[in-house]
Amino acid sequence: MADESWQLHCPIPIPADSDRISLAHGEGGRLMRRLIEEQILPRFRDSGDAVRSPGDAALLPAIDSGLALTTDSFVASPLFFPGGDVGRLAVFGTVNDLVVAGAEPLWLSLSLIIEEGLPVAVLERVLDSAAAAAVEAGVRIVTGDTKVVPRGAADGLFLNTSGVGRILEPAPPGPESLQPGDELIISGPIGRHGIAILAAREQLGLTPSPETDCACLREPARCLRDAAIPVRAMRDATRGGVTAVLHEWAAASGHTLTIDAIAIPTTPDVRGAAELLGLDPLHIANEGTMLIAVPQGTGAAAVAALQGSAISREATVIGRLGQRGVAPVTVVRALGREQPLDEPSGILLPRIC
Amino acid sequence: MKYLDEFRDPVLARRLLDEIRERVTRPRVLMEVCGGQTHSLLRYGIETELQGNVELIHGPGCPVRVTPAEAINFAQELALQPDVVVASFGDMLRVPGSTRSLADVRGAGGNVRIVYSPLDAIELARKKSDRHVVFFAVGFETTAPATALAVLQAAALGLDNFSLLVAHVRVLPAMEALMAAPGCRVQGFLAAGHVCTVTGFEEYDDFVRRHRTPVVVTGFEPVDLLGGILDCVTQLEEGRAEVTNQYARSVQRSGNVASQDVVGQVYEIADTPWRGLGVIPAGGYRLRPEFQMFDAAYRFADVASQQVTNSSVGNSGSSECHSGEVLSGRLRPIECPAFGTRCTPESPLGAPMVSSEGACSAYFRYQSQAGR
Numbered sequence: 001m002a003d004e005s006w007q008l009h010c011p012i013p014i015p016a017d018s019d020r021i022s023l024a025h026g027e028g029g030r031l032m033r034r035l036i037e038e039q040i041l042p043r044f045r046d047s048g049d050a051v052r053s054p055g056d057a058a059l060l061p062a063i064d065s066g067l068a069l070t071t072d073s074f075v076a077s078p079l080f081f082p083g084g085d086v087g088r089l090a091v092f093g094t095v096n097d098l099v100v101a102g103a104e105p106l107w108l109s110l111s112l113i114i115e116e117g118l119p120v121a122v123l124e125r126v127l128d129s130a131a132a133a134a135v136e137a138g139v140r141i142v143t144g145d146t147k148v149v150p151r152g153a154a155d156g157l158f159l160n161t162s163g164v165g166r167i168l169e170p171a172p173p174g175p176e177s178l179q180p181g182d183e184l185i186i187s188g189p190i191g192r193h194g195i196a197i198l199a200a201r202e203q204l205g206l207t208p209s210p211e212t213d214c215a216c217l218r219e220p221a222r223c224l225r226d227a228a229i230p231v232r233a234m235r236d237a238t239r240g241g242v243t244a245v246l247h248e249w250a251a252a253s254g255h256t257l258t259i260d261a262i263a264i265p266t267t268p269d270v271r272g273a274a275e276l277l278g279l280d281p282l283h284i285a286n287e288g289t290m291l292i293a294v295p296q297g298t299g300a301a302a303v304a305a306l307q308g309s310a311i312s313r314e315a316t317v318i319g320r321l322g323q324r325g326v327a328p329v330t331v332v333r334a335l336g337r338e339q340p341l342d343e344p345s346g347i348l349l350p351r352i353c
Numbered sequence: 354m355k356y357l358d359e360f361r362d363p364v365l366a367r368r369l370l371d372e373i374r375e376r377v378t379r380p381r382v383l384m385e386v387c388g389g390q391t392h393s394l395l396r397y398g399i400e401t402e403l404q405g406n407v408e409l410i411h412g413p414g415c416p417v418r419v420t421p422a423e424a425i426n427f428a429q430e431l432a433l434q435p436d437v438v439v440a441s442f443g444d445m446l447r448v449p450g451s452t453r454s455l456a457d458v459r460g461a462g463g464n465v466r467i468v469y470s471p472l473d474a475i476e477l478a479r480k481k482s483d484r485h486v487v488f489f490a491v492g493f494e495t496t497a498p499a500t501a502l503a504v505l506q507a508a509a510l511g512l513d514n515f516s517l518l519v520a521h522v523r524v525l526p527a528m529e530a531l532m533a534a535p536g537c538r539v540q541g542f543l544a545a546g547h548v549c550t551v552t553g554f555e556e557y558d559d560f561v562r563r564h565r566t567p568v569v570v571t572g573f574e575p576v577d578l579l580g581g582i583l584d585c586v587t588q589l590e591e592g593r594a595e596v597t598n599q600y601a602r603s604v605q606r607s608g609n610v611a612s613q614d615v616v617g618q619v620y621e622i623a624d625t626p627w628r629g630l631g632v633i634p635a636g637g638y639r640l641r642p643e644f645q646m647f648d649a650a651y652r653f654a655d656v657a658s659q660q661v662t663n664s665s666v667g668n669s670g671s672s673e674c675h676s677g678e679v680l681s682g683r684l685r686p687i688e689c690p691a692f693g694t695r696c697t698p699e700s701p702l703g704a705p706m707v708s709s710e711g712a713c714s715a716y717f718r719y720q721s722q723a724g725r
Contacts, residue, residue, distance in 0.1 A: 335363060
């Protein structure tokens with residue numbers, strides 16, 4: 001180690017301001033090693049399991065089932081928002097993608113793309129939060145990567161997580177298996193994440209500040225499994241909101257999905273903000289709320305099972321499948337008339353008046 | 354939620370629907386002035402429920418679709434100037450000018466920022482003292498008080514790097530223009546509740562007297578709209594024409610006097626071009642001469658004159674877009690040959706397909722899927 005301090009090769013001078021991440025932190029030299037050894041590894045090290053990480057790769061033990069693999073990138077702005085932050089989002093987002101595929105999440109990778117100048121304290125907060133979320137979700141973060149890009153080339157901090165899970169049998173057969181008569185369930189109030197982010201980013205000054213629904217869906221999924229509910233499909237309703245999932249399922253199944261607008265749970269703050277901004281909560285992103293399809297007659301049992309978890313205690317049946325009618329997705333609003341529900345197109349733009 | 358749920362009450366709405374059907378002895382033609390009302394009518398299927406009894410013509414009350422292409426082109430040119438930031442309400446971003454939208458210009462490197470209030474644009478100007486912030490001031494009497502307030506605040510702060518691109522419009526002159534248009538079929542108006550919250554409704558007295566046409570100040574929820582329609586058809590059936598207020602929880606007869614004062618301090622009434630309708634006498638606002646230094650058209654006169662030369666062909670939108678006929682109620686959106694095929698919300702030919710309140714976009718969202 002003593003030799004290393006005499007290395008002549010130093011492409012970027014070590015910055016005076018050590019409270020911020022510099023390009024030197026990404027250059028593969030001593031600063032980067034210290035960043036990884038002091039800031040990152042201690043937060044995710046876990047003795048006593050079968051994973052070894054001797055080099056750049058985690059060596060995973062063999063397991064006796066099929067595997068599920070998923071990846072997702074997280075570019076939230078701001079990095080911190082009421083009820084969550086990008087670290088928590090990055091862990092739960094990938095965990096949830098495994099959970100709704102019918103897998104038990106096991107291992108995650110975590111990659112950081114850091115904009116030069118990010119305060120080290122911000123990075124520490126995000127890493128702490130990701131580590132805590134991993135413990136909460138029962139997964140290990142076993143490998144990762146760190147890059148630093150010049151100021152302006154990223155927005156503070158971008159995260160990527162990939163996840164590996166064990167497929168639990170019987171896994172939900174997926175949206176192609178949906179049948180007319182099937183019941184549609186939402187696991188909780190919708191639109192909370194998108195409104196929380198929008199309110200925080202644009203400093204809308206709403207009181208109380210709307211909170212994200214960012215949560216791990218492992219427990220709600222376990223409740224369904226424990227109650228032996230024959231789930232056909234599950235999907236966390238992230239970007240594009242509930243509407244996007246409904247349209248995907250309608251396309252996959254060839255049937256019409258109909259929801260009852262009055263049955264859809266929303267919190268008063270989300271409703272208020274959505275009304276104010278002219279946005280429909282059905283189109284707004286969620287990060288811990290999923291749509292579930294179950295066979296006709298099992299909706300009530302599924303809801304009862306979901307209510308066993310604090311995360312999905314407000315689960316409720318919101319619709320059903322029918323033969324393909326005039327539109328792939330329809331909604332019944334106050335007057336009782338069934339009307340097409342269009343997909344959200346492009347970005348949601350708040351209205352003028 | 355208070356002030357919302359009771360105005361979406363299905364039982365009350367059904368009762369009003371029945372009452373309207375009972376009251377109407379022959380089909381009546383009404384115009385809802387505001388785009389927000391149009392969306393609610395379609396979203397809740399009210400138009401379909403009233404088929405054969407009441408025909409609703411969708412009025413011009415959507416700032417996005419009446420803002421002239423020339424103003425949008427000018428905003429785009431400004432966004433491409435070095436050291437200029439154009440701040441705009443989100444709705445305006447996707448509206449096509451002569452060739453492209455502000456969103457396109459932003460993608461091509463133009464400096465365009467979405468703000469939620471003109472006062473946010475003031476904040477932006479304070480923070481970015483090396484940039485000139487132009488706020489794209491669009492909208493009816495509803496948004497004019499806030500932009501006027503921004504000008505007063507900029508003046509108080511002595512901000513030299515802030516101006517407005519003013520494209521404000523006034524609703525009553527547009528109603529006059531529609532009534533004067535040949536072949537106008539409108540028998541009664543549902544006036545825009547938000548606008549009347551600011552302006553009040555005294556100014557409709559003379560309009561009603563001259564045209565013998567009922568005007569009912571109406572809100573935006575199903576029960577509001579049905580109440581407004583019932584009031585209007587009742588007047589028609591009884592041979593009356595009056596100004597009435599069905600949006601009393603928000604609107605008072607003389608309006609919001611403080612807001613009117615602020616508007617009067619900063620703006621004066623001017624003949625103004627409306628997209629699809631042409632120049633409407635007294636149809637909008639311009640800044641008073643004493644606030645000229647906050648007028649982007651004055652501050653960037655060189656850009657403006659260059660832009661006038663560029664658009665000398667008089668192009669105010671796609672020739673295939675029939676928005677003028679849609680705005681004046683002569684053509685229903687679904688009767689337009691481009692509707693849903695060459696013109697969709699993702700790729701709009703004209704402004705009514707863009708806005709969350711545009712009539713064409715409302716039809717596309719709520720009605721057209723059967724035909725798609």
